[in-house]
Amino acid sequence: MSVDAATVKRVAHLARIKIDDDRSAVMAEELSKILGWVEMLGEVNTDGVEPLAAVIPNTLRWREDVVTDGGIQDKVLQNAPKAEYGFFAVPKVIE
Amino acid sequence: MTALTDLTLGQMRDGLRAKDFSAKDLAEAHVKAVEAARVLNAFTVETPELALKAAEAADAALAKGEAKPLSGIPLGIKDLFATEGVQSAAASNILKGFKPPYESTVSGKLFADGAGMLGKLNMDEFAMGSSNETSAFGTVINPWRGKGNESLVPGGSSGGSSAAVAARLVAGATGTDTGGSIRQPAAFTGISGIKPTYGRCSRWGIVAFASSLDQAGPMARDVRDCAILLKSMCGFDPKDSTSLDLPVPDFEAALTGDLKGKRVGIPKEYTVEGIPAEIDALWKKGADMLRDAGAEIVDISLPHTKYALPTYYIIAPAEASSNLARYDGVRYGLREAPENGSLIDMYEATRSAGFGSEVQRRILIGTYVLSAGYYDAYYLKAQKVRALIQRDFMQAFERCDVILAPTAPSAAFGIGANVDDPIAMYLNDVFCVPASLAGLPAMSVPGGLSDDGLPLGLQIIGRPLDEEGVLNAGYAIEQAAGFTARPEAWW
Numbered sequence: 001m002s003v004d005a006a007t008v009k010r011v012a013h014l015a016r017i018k019i020d021d022d023r024s025a026v027m028a029e030e031l032s033k034i035l036g037w038v039e040m041l042g043e044v045n046t047d048g049v050e051p052l053a054a055v056i057p058n059t060l061r062w063r064e065d066v067v068t069d070g071g072i073q074d075k076v077l078q079n080a081p082k083a084e085y086g087f088f089a090v091p092k093v094i095e
Numbered sequence: 096m097t098a099l100t101d102l103t104l105g106q107m108r109d110g111l112r113a114k115d116f117s118a119k120d121l122a123e124a125h126v127k128a129v130e131a132a133r134v135l136n137a138f139t140v141e142t143p144e145l146a147l148k149a150a151e152a153a154d155a156a157l158a159k160g161e162a163k164p165l166s167g168i169p170l171g172i173k174d175l176f177a178t179e180g181v182q183s184a185a186a187s188n189i190l191k192g193f194k195p196p197y198e199s200t201v202s203g204k205l206f207a208d209g210a211g212m213l214g215k216l217n218m219d220e221f222a223m224g225s226s227n228e229t230s231a232f233g234t235v236i237n238p239w240r241g242k243g244n245e246s247l248v249p250g251g252s253s254g255g256s257s258a259a260v261a262a263r264l265v266a267g268a269t270g271t272d273t274g275g276s277i278r279q280p281a282a283f284t285g286i287s288g289i290k291p292t293y294g295r296c297s298r299w300g301i302v303a304f305a306s307s308l309d310q311a312g313p314m315a316r317d318v319r320d321c322a323i324l325l326k327s328m329c330g331f332d333p334k335d336s337t338s339l340d341l342p343v344p345d346f347e348a349a350l351t352g353d354l355k356g357k358r359v360g361i362p363k364e365y366t367v368e369g370i371p372a373e374i375d376a377l378w379k380k381g382a383d384m385l386r387d388a389g390a391e392i393v394d395i396s397l398p399h400t401k402y403a404l405p406t407y408y409i410i411a412p413a414e415a416s417s418n419l420a421r422y423d424g425v426r427y428g429l430r431e432a433p434e435n436g437s438l439i440d441m442y443e444a445t446r447s448a449g450f451g452s453e454v455q456r457r458i459l460i461g462t463y464v465l466s467a468g469y470y471d472a473y474y475l476k477a478q479k480v481r482a483l484i485q486r487d488f489m490q491a492f493e494r495c496d497v498i499l500a501p502t503a504p505s506a507a508f509g510i511g512a513n514v515d516d517p518i519a520m521y522l523n524d525v526f527c528v529p530a531s532l533a534g535l536p537a538m539s540v541p542g543g544l545s546d547d548g549l550p551l552g553l554q555i556i557g558r559p560l561d562e563e564g565v566l567n568a569g570y571a572i573e574q575a576a577g578f579t580a581r582p583e584a585w586w
Binding site for chain 1 (some may be wrong): 192193194195197198292293294307333336337340341363377383402403405406408409416420423424425426427428429430432435437438439440441442443444446447450456458459460462463466473474475476477478479480481482485517532533534559560
């Protein structure tokens with residue numbers, strides 16, 4: 001699969017990474033190489049094979065439906081680049 | 096008298112109990128060693144005060160005869176582990192300055208067992224790399240030097256851990272292994288390291304890279320030291336949904352070096368084209384060592400081996416692209432907000448400035464293979480091939496108890512040698528990735544030296560939950576190889 005610069009820009013936007021034109025051209029080349037390489041998996045017959053979900057058989061546990069944590073607003077906010085009035089602050093999203 | 100930093104962790108433990116020296120002596124000797132070795136760039140943060148504080152507590156406990164398993168042992172903790180109040184940045188610009196208000200389960204267990212922390216260890220950014228050259232804190236230098244005094248990489252992603260252990264700056268270190276990140280750096284620096292079975296060590300508080308593959312493990316001077324640390328690191332944790340609720344064996348007690356009645360499998364597919372003859376020769380020597388320890392050597396086949404790396408380079412980036420979505424400039428870490436920009440502008444600017452190029456490359460690959468229309472062709476296909484790779488191992492384990500393979504296809508290489516070719520860099524993990532995909536315990540032990548005098552590692556892969564078998568086979572190799580070479584202290 002060959003990837004062009006426009007595809008890289010589209011994928012970068014999906015991933016929320018800003019990427020300029022020069023770099024998207026370079027990335028297109030690199031990603032094409034890597035995707036070309038992984039396409040070797042097409043050789044493998046996987047008819048009837050279930051995709052692996054867990055390497056070690058393990059069932060998800062149940063727990064009591066009770067609050068076990070909380071009341072630590074200061075700790076939650078202490079690493080925020082911007083916190084105001086006890087909340088995370090972000091650029092305005094509604095007009 | 097031997098310098099305190101030259102002792103193995105086991106010797107330190109025994110010496111402390113015999114009152115040959117105090118925990119304070121031990122901590123001070125290591126703090127000095129760390130300070131003197133800054134040129135190696137093994138640490139992202141030094142915390143001598145924490146090491147000394149733990150030593151004080153250890154001396155008090157020792158005096159009262161209440162020593163815990165790791166009382167007074169000074170360790171280094173990989174920067175991927177959240178450590179309370181100490182910067183935990185996963186060697187990324189996007190997390191610089193992040194001081195977790197909580198402790199990861201694994202580091203917490205080590206400290207609860209009496210260990211102290213000398214500092215946070217450098218690594219590839221978000222554990223993505225095989226040479227420690229992607230760190231936002233700069234490349235780590237391998238204490239071993241190449242021909243003509245060439246500077247070498249310490250392997251990756253746990254390169255700060257491997258360098259610090261090999262240079263005798265720490266008694267032992269934590270590492271994490273997603274596709275070889277404990278084993279390959281251990282091999283590159285002449286130390287031992289084990290990745291336990293997936294689920295043995297809690298992933299809680301470890302920065303997530305590829306959640307279905309990530310596993311913590313110890314890196315240390317010898318196999319016994321690994322066994323001692325592993326016991327403290329393992330154990331059920333309700334905070335990790337994939338944590339295994341099983342008793343933790345006494346790994347150290349398994350070290351007999353006797354392999355009578357054990358069968359060691361040699362996978363024919365691990366004979367990869369272009370591998371240096373010295374790697375092949377060491378592999379054969381390793382088989383002889385295990386035979387001498389009483390094991391029977393059998394040929395086995397792991398037919399899907401060559402598909403392991405491409406499978407890994409779909410699954411790991413896919414999981415990473417999802418895990419790394421949380422770095423958005425809102426809750427922690429870096430924020431880049433263009434003036435009058437929107438929320439999305441902020442996300443995009445933050446992630447563009449905060450992630451290094453290898454991390455961006457993997458996020459883009461992961462996003463691409465998970466995007467609409469490609470999911471079945473890439474991700475689902477890879478998960479099916481992964482099932483076949485695991486089946487290969489399970490069939491092989493009907494014929495053998497452990498598998499012997501090289502750890503890496505070369506000795507440590509020069510800084511900058513592979514940075515321009517991602518695929519060449521990825522090939523470093525060709526022998527490590529299959530066991531990761533199958534969730535199996537695997538360790539690297541030093542087997543000998545290359546023609547250039549650099550350490551080479553041998554890898555033991557075991558059945559699920561058979562860390563004891565893996566460690567004991569590693570111990571047999573260690574005893575037979577008598578590996579005593581160490582880097583000359585040039586720093």
